Amino acid sequence: MSNGVVFFDAATAGYAAVFFTLLVGLVLRRQWLCTLARGLFVVAFLAQSVGLILRGVALGGFPVTNTYESLVFYGWAFSLGYLGLLPFRTFSERMRDTIGLLAALLAAAFMVLASSPLRSPEIVPLVPALRSHWLALHVSLVFVGEGFFTVSFVAGLLYLIQSRRRKTPWSEQRERLARLDRLIYQTIAIGFPFFTLGGLFFGAIWAKHAWGRYWGWDPKETFMLVTWLVYVLYLHVRLMRGWRGTRTAWIAVIGFLLALFTFAGVNFLIRGLHSYV
Amino acid sequence: MTGPARFLLRTFAWLRSLRLAVLLLALITLAAIIGGIVPQAPITPNAEEIYRAYGPFWHRLITRLAFDDVFHSWWFFGLLGLFAVHLALCTGMRVRESLRKAFGKAVFAPLSDAETVPIETTLPPGEAVDRVGRSLRNLGFRRAVLVSEPTSERTQWVARRYRLGILGADLVHVGILVILVGGLLGALRQEGTFRLSEWEKGLRIPACETNADGGCVPLPFDVQIDDFGVEVYPESGRTKMFWADLSFWSGGELVESGRTEINRPLTVHGIGFYPWRYGQDPAAAEIRLHAVETERGIVTSEIVLRVGETATLPDADLRVTALRFFQTFALDDTGQAVDLGNVAGGHPAILLQIDPVESEAPIYRDIALPFLPETGTRPAYAFLLAESRIPASMQIHFVRSPGYRVVWTGFLLVMIGLAGALYFAPTTVRLTMDGGRITIAAESRRARARLTNIAEAIRLDLEPPREV
Numbered sequence: 231m232s233n234g235v236v237f238f239d240a241a242t243a244g245y246a247a248v249f250f251t252l253l254v255g256l257v258l259r260r261q262w263l264c265t266l267a268r269g270l271f272v273v274a275f276l277a278q279s280v281g282l283i284l285r286g287v288a289l290g291g292f293p294v295t296n297t298y299e300s301l302v303f304y305g306w307a308f309s310l311g312y313l314g315l316l317p318f319r320t321f322s323e324r325m326r327d328t329i330g331l332l333a334a335l336l337a338a339a340f341m342v343l344a345s346s347p348l349r350s351p352e353i354v355p356l357v358p359a360l361r362s363h364w365l366a367l368h369v370s371l372v373f374v375g376e377g378f379f380t381v382s383f384v385a386g387l388l389y390l391i392q393s394r395r396r397k398t399p400w401s402e403q404r405e406r407l408a409r410l411d412r413l414i415y416q417t418i419a420i421g422f423p424f425f426t427l428g429g430l431f432f433g434a435i436w437a438k439h440a441w442g443r444y445w446g447w448d449p450k451e452t453f454m455l456v457t458w459l460v461y462v463l464y465l466h467v468r469l470m471r472g473w474r475g476t477r478t479a480w481i482a483v484i485g486f487l488l489a490l491f492t493f494a495g496v497n498f499l500i501r502g503l504h505s506y507v
Numbered sequence: 508m509t510g511p512a513r514f515l516l517r518t519f520a521w522l523r524s525l526r527l528a529v530l531l532l533a534l535i536t537l538a539a540i541i542g543g544i545v546p547q548a549p550i551t552p553n554a555e556e557i558y559r560a561y562g563p564f565w566h567r568l569i570t571r572l573a574f575d576d577v578f579h580s581w582w583f584f585g586l587l588g589l590f591a592v593h594l595a596l597c598t599g600m601r602v603r604e605s606l607r608k609a610f611g612k613a614v615f616a617p618l619s620d621a622e623t624v625p626i627e628t629t630l631p632p633g634e635a636v637d638r639v640g641r642s643l644r645n646l647g648f649r650r651a652v653l654v655s656e657p658t659s660e661r662t663q664w665v666a667r668r669y670r671l672g673i674l675g676a677d678l679v680h681v682g683i684l685v686i687l688v689g690g691l692l693g694a695l696r697q698e699g700t701f702r703l704s705e706w707e708k709g710l711r712i713p714a715c716e717t718n719a720d721g722g723c724v725p726l727p728f729d730v731q732i733d734d735f736g737v738e739v740y741p742e743s744g745r746t747k748m749f750w751a752d753l754s755f756w757s758g759g760e761l762v763e764s765g766r767t768e769i770n771r772p773l774t775v776h777g778i779g780f781y782p783w784r785y786g787q788d789p790a791a792a793e794i795r796l797h798a799v800e801t802e803r804g805i806v807t808s809e810i811v812l813r814v815g816e817t818a819t820l821p822d823a824d825l826r827v828t829a830l831r832f833f834q835t836f837a838l839d840d841t842g843q844a845v846d847l848g849n850v851a852g853g854h855p856a857i858l859l860q861i862d863p864v865e866s867e868a869p870i871y872r873d874i875a876l877p878f879l880p881e882t883g884t885r886p887a888y889a890f891l892l893a894e895s896r897i898p899a900s901m902q903i904h905f906v907r908s909p910g911y912r913v914v915w916t917g918f919l920l921v922m923i924g925l926a927g928a929l930y931f932a933p934t935t936v937r938l939t940m941d942g943g944r945i946t947i948a949a950e951s952r953r954a955r956a957r958l959t960n961i962a963e964a965i966r967l968d969l970e971p972p973r974e975v
Contacts, residue, residue, distance in 0.1 A: 355740045358748050362770040423925040431918040440770050442698065442781050442906035444914060445690070447550070447578045452543035459536040463529065465929075470525050496543075 233288055235351045237281030238302055244274025245338035252331040264327045275309045289353055292366035298344050298351050305340030307377030332384045364436035371428020376489050378421025383486030385413040389479040411474055414482045422461050429454045453492040460485040523596040531590045542577030591687050598680040609673045613665035624962040626945040628969040636662055642968035662940040675927025682920030689917055692910030699905055703732050704791035704898040729756040735901040737785050749785035751901050781904040788900035790814055792832035794857050795894040824864040831858040855895050
């Protein structure tokens with residue numbers, strides 16, 4: 231049975247091709263290249279999906295049991311978040327393609343990171359603690375939530391870059407910024423309940439089943455809570471205090487960086503119960 | 508108003524203010540970051556050494572400010588307590604208004620020019636009213652209330668969608684409060700462990716009041732491990748699953764029995780039993796010893812015993828007690844015997860106490876290895892470790908966690924609240940039809956963002972049918 235690596239390599243090449251095609255298309259303002267790149271993005275995403283399915287079948291479970299699989303799944307969830315954005319006509323094609331450019335770069339970066347020689351793509355049988363249906367629920371929902379947060383991060387970065395540009399006419403720039411601000415809010419508003427349900431609640435229920443306690447201040451749990459609190463802060467200041475613009479864009483960027491640290495940094499820097507690498 | 512009353516009012520207003528909410532969220536986040544980065548003493552065995560390695564300044568800072576145990580520190584509990592008070596006050600003050608908005612009668616408030624979108628129509632008033640009503644229903648405004656009669660010159664509607672969503676934020680707050688209460692109940696948690704080797708299968712461990720050092724368990728019933736084992740992956744030989752069959756006894760009567768597996772704990776009378784560790788127990792090793800008469804250099808007898816047991820040599824008046832088993836025997840720098848654990852190529856050993864049965868000869872201790880070491884002086888008998896077997900062992904963890912159901916309830920409330928607040932955000936729009944002009948207005952900022960889309964949908968529905 232295939233371990234899906236061929237499909238993952240194809241997806242990596244696909245995302246890299248999307249990045250360069252979009253870059254050329256945006257710089258030279260060739261619409262057909264951008265359209266081609268969007269098609270390629272879908273193909274790369276499908277290849278990644280097939281790879282994940284094959285790996286899941288070979289593993290006999292949800293393929294998020296080690297760092298390699300987690301990175302691939304994270305990239306997949308993030309690409310899903312971007313593709314979910316495409317049907318919405320709120321943005322100009324150029325704006326969507328600019329977001330796509332960063333999305334392809336990040337997706338390719340995740341795949342390259344996963345394919346590094348330090349991460350073995352071999353299928354390793356599940357350790358007893360991971361043999362649970364809660365694994366699929368816990369991890370998949372966290373990644374879906376983080377996929378949306380990644381889009382909010384990309385939009386936040388674009389907002390911060392755009393807000394410093396002085397060449398664009400003010401009215402046009404204001405319109406663009408308002409749309410980016412709305413995108414940051416919408417993606418966080420969609421992703422936050424997934425992240426809460428998967429990361430905190432299903433994680434707690436699983437911990438109760440596996441270890442007899444639902445919360446133990448393990449570093450991973452703690453940083454999951456920190457990330458959650460930052461997004462709670464974002465929602466409060468935006469919805470209740472009416473904050474908009476640069477300040478909320480910064481919170482979105484910080485929130486994602488914390489999510490990334492929770493996912494990857496904690497595993498490598500701080501030892502805890504979640505160190506299954 | 509008197510000074511103290513003013514102070515109380517100000518304190519009350521501050522306690523329920525959004526400013527405090529933001530401040531507390533930021534402080535709790537910061538505390539959690541500190542607790543996540545600084546190794547926490549209760550879960551880090553060498554925490555004190557690590558703090559010392561940071562240098563005296565950091566060591567003093569960490570220990571004085573309780574950064575070594577942030578999540579059990581008085582100031583962290585203080586922050587959580589203040590947060591709970593804030594949530595309770597904030598929600599208590601809002602919930603009445605939210606309930607009125609969710610369940611109260613729709614009221615038509617005057618329109619403001621800045622918030623309105625106009626729609627022109629040429630349809631007769633009666634048909635326009637019908638179409639607007641249908642359009643609103645299609646948009647999810649199931650209860651579009653007609654404020655004035657459609658026959659009069661001016662017709663007014665108030666339409667609401669997802670009105671229960673207004674309770675979302677309050678439900679999230681109540682849910683978090685419930686979770687905090689559950690966490691507080693968790694302080695009454697009781698837990699412990701017991702461990703048995705495969706020689707002890709079927710042994711019943713009696714219940715006792717407190718966690719006495721071995722021999723009994725602080726449970727309301729006696730516990731017996733009937734069996735335990737491990738499943739391995741056939742291809743790799745790695746551990747797939749381990750399990751234990753337990754039975755519980757009270758006054759000689761069977762209370763309950765069942766299997767506990769990883770991720771599938773067994774719960775009896777509110778106490779969860781978890782298979783904690785499966786491994787080998789060198790402390791219960793079984794050994795086969797050859798007694799060698801040193802003068803003649805021949806094996807005179809063979810004895811089999813387990814660690815802690817005593818056997819008598821049949822040919823000599825000696826009693827041999829197995830004191831300690833070493834998986835891999837070594838001597839450290841001070842000459843002390845140490846066990847290096849399971850090391851490939853290492854030699855096992857057993858520490859013996861030799862006790863003359865009916866003679867004046869002194870009691871002595873000896874180390875038995877799989878070979879006879881060269882030594883200058885030897886007693887009458889030397890011992891050779893012919894064979895050893897380390898039994899499998901199972902450690903069971905038991906927990907009584909009284910607050911977890913309360914926490915689950917809190918989770919449920921938070922999720923319902925989040926869905927209401929973020930996915931089904933309430934929208935209230937007001938429409939006025941004055942002749943051929945319909946004006947549509949939104950109540951909240953979020954509804955105003957959707958106003959253009961709603962007006963566009965109504966406009967399309969009001970277009971007269973095209974001639975074919």
